[in-house]
Amino acid sequence: MSRGQGGGGGLDLARVLAVKGFLSAAEALHLHRVGREAARRGPCLEVGSYCGRSAVCLGAACAELGQVLFSIDHHRGSEEQQPGEEYFDPALYDPRRGGIDTLPWFRDTLRAAGLEETVVPIVCDSRLAARAWRTPLALVFIDGGHARESVLADYESWSPHLVPGGLLLFHDVFEDPARGGQAPYEVVRLALASGRFREHSRVESLAVLAHTGASAAAGEALRK
Numbered sequence: 001m002s003r004g005q006g007g008g009g010g011l012d013l014a015r016v017l018a019v020k021g022f023l024s025a026a027e028a029l030h031l032h033r034v035g036r037e038a039a040r041r042g043p044c045l046e047v048g049s050y051c052g053r054s055a056v057c058l059g060a061a062c063a064e065l066g067q068v069l070f071s072i073d074h075h076r077g078s079e080e081q082q083p084g085e086e087y088f089d090p091a092l093y094d095p096r097r098g099g100i101d102t103l104p105w106f107r108d109t110l111r112a113a114g115l116e117e118t119v120v121p122i123v124c125d126s127r128l129a130a131r132a133w134r135t136p137l138a139l140v141f142i143d144g145g146h147a148r149e150s151v152l153a154d155y156e157s158w159s160p161h162l163v164p165g166g167l168l169l170f171h172d173v174f175e176d177p178a179r180g181g182q183a184p185y186e187v188v189r190l191a192l193a194s195g196r197f198r199e200h201s202r203v204e205s206l207a208v209l210a211h212t213g214a215s216a217a218a219g220e221a222l223r224k
């Protein structure tokens with residue numbers, strides 16, 4: 001990927017925004033910035049690849065530091081992206097399969113951005129991948145299914161793998177219910193209340209928390 005364009009250091013912002021997705025320009029730049037901060041310390045992981053807009057931001061950061069990004073998605077679209085729903089995109093509908101398939105788009109994005117040697121696509125439900133996960137992570141970005149059950153499962157599955165000081169990110173965090181669903185905001189509040197995370201930074205609906213180093217067991221004790 002070319003460097004020095006769009007004011008994002010190693011991020012080509014025009015290329016990022018040409019990829020289908022829901023991350024704003026300011027959020028994309030911040031994702032790249034915190035990705036660089038985290039990738040000095042270890043591999044990064046995102047839940048919710050979609051067509052690869054965020055993978056280009058985090059992937060560019062990982063590539064700059066010789067690190068790896070794992071990107072998990074079943075690529076069948078989340079609840080609100082199905083036919084008839086608010087975020088349905090007919091271009092992503094595969095008539096042969098009779099459903100959404102974002103994997104070919106994601107692969108095209110990685111190839112065009114020169115990130116095939118940096119990003120590891122994992123094609124399954126995130127909970128399945130978590131069942132056998134053992135690798136400590138420096139950053140976890142949760143932007144998969146936005147139902148409360150999905151956001152909570154992703155938080156519970158992946159946040160225990162963060163190294164102390166590691167970064168936990170959520171997209172689509174809205175304090176005001178009129179602006180969007182409340183599940184990511186509720187889980188952010190849960191994470192902060194656990195004592196395991198503190199606020200790190202915030203750009204629009206992208207919330208970044210930092211692991212305090214407290215264990216999950218200590219977090220449970222604090223909640224009592």
Ligand code: MG
Pocket residue numbers: 022023143171172
């Ligand atoms: Mg999102």
